[in-house]
Amino acid sequence: MSAKLAPLGQPASLEFRGWGYKHASRSYFSVQDFNLKIPAGQRVLLLGASGIGKSTLLQGAAGLLGAGGDAGKGEGVAVEDSDGGLRQGRILIDGLPADQGRGRVGLVLQDPDAQAVFQRVGDNVAFGPENMNLPRERIWSRVQNSMAAVGLEDLQLHRSVTHLSGGQMQRLALAGALAMEPGVLLLDEPTANLDPAGVGQVVGAVRQVLERRGSTLLLVEHRAEPWIDMIDRVVVLGLDGGEDARGFRRTLVVADGSPCQVFGRADLDFAGLGVWVPERYARPQDAVKPIHLAGEPSYPADQGAGPPLLSAKGLFIGRKGAAIAQGINLDFRAGQITALVGGNGAGKSTLAMTLAGLLEPVAGQVEASALLRGEDGPQSPDPGSWRSSDLASRISYVFQNPEHQFARGSVLEEVMLSPLRSGLDRGHAEKTAHALLKRFRLSQYAHANPYTLSGGEKRRLTVASALAAAPRVLILDEPTFGQDRATWASMAELIAALRSQGVSIIVVTHDRELVQALGARVIELRPRGDSAVWTTRNLDRFPGGGDAQEPFGGPSNASSAPGAEPGGVVVPVEAMGERIEDPRPASRSAAIASLNPSIRLIGAFLLALPLLFSLDWVSALTALVMEAVLLTAAGFTPWRIVRSTWPLFVGAPGSAIAVLLYGKSGGAQLWQWGLMRVTERSAQLAGATALRILAIGIPAIIVMLGVDATDLADSFSQVLRLPDRFVYGGLAGLRLFSVLQDDWAALTASRRSRGLGDENKVKAFLPQAFALLVLSIRRSTTLAEAMEARGFGGPGPRSHARVSRVHPRDWAFLAICLAIPAVSLALAWFCGSFAFFGG
Numbered sequence: 001m002s003a004k005l006a007p008l009g010q011p012a013s014l015e016f017r018g019w020g021y022k023h024a025s026r027s028y029f030s031v032q033d034f035n036l037k038i039p040a041g042q043r044v045l046l047l048g049a050s051g052i053g054k055s056t057l058l059q060g061a062a063g064l065l066g067a068g069g070d071a072g073k074g075e076g077v078a079v080e081d082s083d084g085g086l087r088q089g090r091i092l093i094d095g096l097p098a099d100q101g102r103g104r105v106g107l108v109l110q111d112p113d114a115q116a117v118f119q120r121v122g123d124n125v126a127f128g129p130e131n132m133n134l135p136r137e138r139i140w141s142r143v144q145n146s147m148a149a150v151g152l153e154d155l156q157l158h159r160s161v162t163h164l165s166g167g168q169m170q171r172l173a174l175a176g177a178l179a180m181e182p183g184v185l186l187l188d189e190p191t192a193n194l195d196p197a198g199v200g201q202v203v204g205a206v207r208q209v210l211e212r213r214g215s216t217l218l219l220v221e222h223r224a225e226p227w228i229d230m231i232d233r234v235v236v237l238g239l240d241g242g243e244d245a246r247g248f249r250r251t252l253v254v255a256d257g258s259p260c261q262v263f264g265r266a267d268l269d270f271a272g273l274g275v276w277v278p279e280r281y282a283r284p285q286d287a288v289k290p291i292h293l294a295g296e297p298s299y300p301a302d303q304g305a306g307p308p309l310l311s312a313k314g315l316f317i318g319r320k321g322a323a324i325a326q327g328i329n330l331d332f333r334a335g336q337i338t339a340l341v342g343g344n345g346a347g348k349s350t351l352a353m354t355l356a357g358l359l360e361p362v363a364g365q366v367e368a369s370a371l372l373r374g375e376d377g378p379q380s381p382d383p384g385s386w387r388s389s390d391l392a393s394r395i396s397y398v399f400q401n402p403e404h405q406f407a408r409g410s411v412l413e414e415v416m417l418s419p420l421r422s423g424l425d426r427g428h429a430e431k432t433a434h435a436l437l438k439r440f441r442l443s444q445y446a447h448a449n450p451y452t453l454s455g456g457e458k459r460r461l462t463v464a465s466a467l468a469a470a471p472r473v474l475i476l477d478e479p480t481f482g483q484d485r486a487t488w489a490s491m492a493e494l495i496a497a498l499r500s501q502g503v504s505i506i507v508v509t510h511d512r513e514l515v516q517a518l519g520a521r522v523i524e525l526r527p528r529g530d531s532a533v534w535t536t537r538n539l540d541r542f543p544g545g546g547d548a549q550e551p552f553g554g555p556s557n558a559s560s561a562p563g564a565e566p567g568g569v570v571v572p573v574e575a576m577g578e579r580i581e582d583p584r585p586a587s588r589s590a591a592i593a594s595l596n597p598s599i600r601l602i603g604a605f606l607l608a609l610p611l612l613f614s615l616d617w618v619s620a621l622t623a624l625v626m627e628a629v630l631l632t633a634a635g636f637t638p639w640r641i642v643r644s645t646w647p648l649f650v651g652a653p654g655s656a657i658a659v660l661l662y663g664k665s666g667g668a669q670l671w672q673w674g675l676m677r678v679t680e681r682s683a684q685l686a687g688a689t690a691l692r693i694l695a696i697g698i699p700a701i702i703v704m705l706g707v708d709a710t711d712l713a714d715s716f717s718q719v720l721r722l723p724d725r726f727v728y729g730g731l732a733g734l735r736l737f738s739v740l741q742d743d744w745a746a747l748t749a750s751r752r753s754r755g756l757g758d759e760n761k762v763k764a765f766l767p768q769a770f771a772l773l774v775l776s777i778r779r780s781t782t783l784a785e786a787m788e789a790r791g792f793g794g795p796g797p798r799s800h801a802r803v804s805r806v807h808p809r810d811w812a813f814l815a816i817c818l819a820i821p822a823v824s825l826a827l828a829w830f831c832g833s834f835a836f837f838g839g
Contacts, residue, residue, distance in 0.1 A: 011041040011214045012104055012183035014061055015092045020251075021056055021065050024084035026452060030056040031251045032088065036235065040094075040183075043210065043217040045224055045259075048237030049274030050456030050484040053251055054220040055110060058186045060091050061218065062107040063099035064785045093184060103132050103791030106182035106215075108190050110455045110482065112169035113401070114782035115176070117732045117790075118710045121147075121164070122157030124172060126801035128180035131791035139801040146175040149205035151198060158583045162742065168344055170194060174202055176790060178209050184216045185209070189455075191221065192481055195343045195510050199226055206230070222484055225278040234262040238273055274484030288513045291496040297335050301499055302521035304336025309372040309504045310355060310383075310395070310473055316363035317347060317354050323362040324350065325525065325573040332473065334371075334502040337495070339515045342525035347573050348508045349400060349477055351525065355506065356397040356475050357383025358749040368394070372472050388757030393422040396471035397753040400478050400508075402458035403451065403775055404746040407754060407767065411437065411453070411461060412446040418469030421755030429468075436464040439490055451774060456482035463491060465754075467498070474498065477508040492517050523569045587706040588644075589634040597707045598715035599810040603817035604700040610821035611696055616835045617684060619821075619828035620691035626820050627699050641698065644705060648697040656690035688835075695824075699817075711802065718804040725793055732783055743775050744768075 020032035031053035038044050046054055059065050066087030078086040091098040093105060106128070109115055118124050125143040134142070147153055150171040155164075164172065170193050177185065185206070191199040203226045210217060210230060221227060236255035254273065255262045263270075263281035270277050270286060277286040299305045308331035315328040324347045332338060332355075340348045353359040355366055367381040372394055378386045383395055396418070399405050408414045415433035420426065437443045440460040445453060450461055463479050479495070480488050495505055496518055509515065515522060586593035592600070611623060631641060642649060669679050713731040716722045747768050751757050756764065787793070828834040 010183055011216045012094045013040040013092075014038040014184055014216055014218065015095075016057070016061075016089070017092065018089035019057075019060060019091050020078070020086075020088040021060055022078070022086040023056075023452070029086070031060075034089070034251045036253065038216060038218065038233075040216055041214045043230055043232045044219065045227065045231045045234045046218060046220050046237065047222075047224070047234065047273075047275045048484075050222075050460075050482060050487055051454040052237050052239065052274075054237065055188050055454065058107060058188050058218065058220060059109075059785065061093075061098055061184070061186055062105050062785075062789045063091075063093075063097070064107075064788055066091075066099075103128075103180065103794060104183045105186060105789065106177035106180045106184070107186045107786075107789035108170075108173050108177050108188060109782065109786060109789075110188050110192075111782055112173045112193070114779050115173040115786040116161045116169065117728070117783065117787055119160055119162070119708070120157065120710060121152075121155055121159045121161060121172060123710050123801070124161065125175045125179050127787075127792070128176055128790040129799075130801055131794065131798050132180060133797050133799045136799055136801060136803070139799070142179045142181075143175075143801075146179040146205075147172075149178060149201075149208060150175045151201035151205075156583075160584075164345070171198060171202060171344075173786075174205065178205060180790065181209065181213050182215055184218065187217070187219045187221070189221055189482060190219075191223070191226065193344075193478065193510070196512075198344055203227055203230075222276050222482070224276065225280070228259055228278045228280070231259055233257065234259050236262060236268070236273060236275060271485050271489070274486045276485045276488075288517050290519055291493055291517050293493065293497055293500070295500055296496075297500050299335060301335070301337040301496070301519040304333030304499075304504065306334050307369060307371065308333050309369050311367045311369070312355065312364070313367060314364035315354065315361055315366065317350050317359075318362045319350060319359070321362060323574075325571055326363070328364070328571055330523065330569070332504045332506060334472070334504055335499040337499055337505045337507065337518045337520040339518075339520040339522050340506060340508045340525065341510070341515070341522055342573070343527070346525040346527065348525055351571070352475050352477060352506060352508050353397070353749065355383075356395050356473075356753065357386060357391055358397060358753060360384055388752045389421060389755045391757075392418055392469055392471075392753060392755030394471055395473040395475065395753075396466040396469050397750075398462050398466045398474075398476045398479060399746065399750055399753075400481075401746065402455075402462045403778070404743065405462045405465065405750045405754070406450045406771065407751065407756060409449060410447050411442060411450055414450050414461060415465050415468050418465060418754055422469055432468050433464075436468055439494065440464050441487060441490070451778060454482075456484065456487065459483065460487055460491070463494075467494065469755075470501075471503065473504045473506070475506045475508070478510070479507060480509065480511045480514050488514075521569075523571060525571045525573045528572045528574070584708065585706055586708065586711070587702075588640065589631075589636060591634045592703060593706070594807075594809065595813055596715055596719060596804060596806050596810050597712040598719045598804075599806060599813060600703050600707060601712070603814050604703045606814060607699050607817040607820055608696045610818075610825060611692060614825055614828055614834050614836060615685060615688050615692065616828050616833040617688040617691055618831050618833040619824040620688055620695045622824040622827050623695040623820050624691055624698070626823070627695065630816070630820075631699070631702060636702065641702065645698050645701045648694055648701070652690040652693040652697075655693060656686040711804070714800055714802050715804040718800055719806055724798060728787075728792065732787060733780075740772060740776055740779070743779075744772055747771055747775075 015038065016034050016036045019034050020029050022029040034057065046057070048054055056065065065085065066081045078088045081087050093100070098105070116124050117127055122143055125146055126139050129139045129142050143157070144153070147155065152168065152171050152175060155168070161169065161172065170190065174190050187206070191202050194202060206217070207230050209215060219227060219231070224231070234255070234257065235253055238252045238254040240250045240252055255265060255268060259278070259281065263277055277283070297305065310332040312328045312330040316323040316326040317328065318324045328351070340352060342348055350359065354361055357366065366383055368383050369381070373381070377394070378390045380386065383391060406414060408417055412430070412433055415436055416429045419429035419432055434443070434446070437446055440463070442457060442461060442464065445457065450458065453461060459479065459482050463476065466474060466476070476495070479491060483491060492514055495507070498505055507514065507520065611619065709731055713727045716727045717724055751764065751768060825834065
């Protein structure tokens with residue numbers, strides 16, 4: 001009797017049978033010979049070192065890996081899949097292959113940015129229910145409930161995802177998975193990039209879904225304490241330590257049982273396995289302690305020593321000229337460790353990039369002291385005006401997205417880049433790089449491409465690359481994201497060691513343990529009017545600890561005079577809830593905005609194509625006059641028309657001049673110089689060309705300007721009945737294009753930070769364009785996986801959250817669009833000026 005999936009909304013079982021997978025880009029299996037059976041409704045926490053294959057297991061369970069292989073071969077035999085990878089064994093959802101369970105499995109990937117399919121927030125959450133063919137009247141209630149569950153209820157549904165922080169994007173991805181109410185919920189570090197309030201909201205949201213639906217849960221999360229109350233079973237992964245001649249390695253289950261059973265085992269070296277032990281089960285050797293190293297400076301890490309290396313003076317920060325915080329006065333001293341903390345979207349990265357000279361202040365200034373600049377260094381105190389090579393050797397920045405930072409083809413070359421740009425010889429640079437790779441457990445990947453590493457490995461690589469430059473100021477944006485217990489400890493110790501070398505370290509982080517272990521000064525970016533958001537906890541574990549809920553942050557100011565900030569500093573910022581984004585109008589004309597998007601596009605073609613049949617000034621001028629009258633009636637002023645279509649008023653004269661000088665001759669010759677000749681005929685064609693470009697281009701631009709891509713896709717699907725895979729695949733590509741614009745800006749800033757910004761513009765363009773191409777391919781792949789994980793592309797029908805209908809006014813619009821060229825061409829024929837394709 002064949003297996004059958006449980007009904008939608010019911011928990012499903014999950015089983016790995018001797019499963020393994022080797023990505024096409026890797027020389028070894030990420031996972032091999034893995035066996036695990038999870039009954040329906042069980043909640044499992046999957047633990048193990050960074051890079052051990054936990055994310056690969058989740059992707060396999062979601063049916064995203066191994067498709068297209070020969071299912072008839074034995075479970076121990078590796079077969080090639082359609083993506084060029086090797087798969088062995090099987091993964092079953094309720095006894096059926098995992099790729100047949102799409103829509104029954106909800107997956108949240110590590111990279112939240114790559115999981116947004118649409119431009120508007122609400123449309124992304126609605127995507128899964130649409131693919132499940134949920135009735136329209138139920139979709140939006142699911143959307144609102146899911147967003148409220150993850151703490152995004154204050155976000156407008158029409159808000160653009162490009163204006164969300166990384167943490168908000170992570171919550172949005174989770175909301176999209178929760179809206180499906182899946183039988184199996186797969187979470188890949190869903191809270192790693194969230195502030196404490198966000199962690200509580202996400203954990204609470206998952207708890208509600210599990211309690212209401214009883215869904216099976218497979219969770220990958222390094223910091224398990226907030227989740228442990230809802231966990232039935234803990235599975236700890238390890239490796240057998242060996243590889244055969246083909247590069248295979250076996251993934252072992254070294255511990256399996258209830259939380260009490262697993263974390264109560266005295267024989268397990270959890271730190272060596274890369275496992276964070278939840279606080280309630282922690283033994284003395286598991287606790288995070290303040291870092292004290294041999295040769296450590298006598299002065300505290302939160303105070304530093306000597307005069308400031310870097311200062312913010314009356315600084316206003318923001319992007320595109322809009323300030324989110326103002327009047328910031330901060331000093332950063334040698335040997336000082338500063339933590340920038342606060343809620344998601346508060347502006348921590350914006351402040352950090354401004355301090356690093358990578359983002360222009362809205363007002364005020366950032367000043368580098370003479371100590372930082374050096375005798376032979378840049379004369380200006382403004383880091384934003386420095387040459388890239390000067391910046392790289394003085395202020396190093398580690399970006400939040402590791403892939404924005406990669407500039408070389410191998411891991412070893414990546415770490416060697418900054419030392420070489422700073423003037424070190426190749427032998428010294430290579431020795432430094434190998435030492436850092438060993439410390440960060442990346443030596444085995446020395447000759448691998450950086451893009452092929454796991455998320456945690458990429459993070460370690462970018463930090464190692466920044467440290468290799470030996471800067472005087474080091475700024476790290478979420479350096480411990482995705483790290484296991486062992487690699488976290490290595491990174492924290494390395495940061496602590498740097499301050500003995502006189503380095504001023506600024507860390508953007510949500511990681512409380514890191515802040516406490518480093519003894520860092522805390523600067524909290526806090527929304528005006530809010531109480532403390534970032535509070536310490538379990539300070540009694542450390543010498544001198546106080547109340548477990550004592551807030552970091554003193555009075556609400558941003559001053560950092562020595563001795564004035566024992567509890568930290570609070571920088572007031574504009575609250576995210578106050579950053580209102582008005583709905584993007586579908587057109588500046590209410591009449592045009594009310595039209596169906598497909599009809600607007602068809603109308604533009606109906607108006608334009610007939611006008612191409614004749615190249616004469618009568619029909620072009622007639623059409624242009626009629627269009628001007630109708631657009632004015634629709635609410636467009638002449639100045640608004642010109643502003644909206646200004647490229648046409650640049651291109652039309654240029655085209656006219658070309659036709660005037662080199663067009664068809666005829667009639668009297670008016671002027672000649674070499675090959676250029678102006679005649680009565682060429683003058684007529686030139687005027688007709690300019691008028692026709694305006695007559696065709698102006699209405700086409702005006703009519704389509706403001707159309708939302710999602711609305712257009714819905715219209716293509718519902719009105720024109722085009723295939724959903726084609727329509728929404730193209731729509732996702734359009735959304736990806738806007739992301740790549742941000743990627744280009746981030747790549748530009750990263751190259752400047754790493755000493756590559758001074759290259760010839762043409763020379764610099766090609767490697768940066770190649771990096772963008774790699775990013776686009778990787779983002780496209782991840783986006784396709786995210787769409788498939790939401791049930792897209794399945795054999796069944798899908799519903800639509802938004803209705804796209806054609807009204808009588810749409811038909812009237814098409815009639816007008818067809819009448820304009822018809823009248824214009826008829827008048828040209830009557831006047832005798834009609835010239836078929838220019839005659």
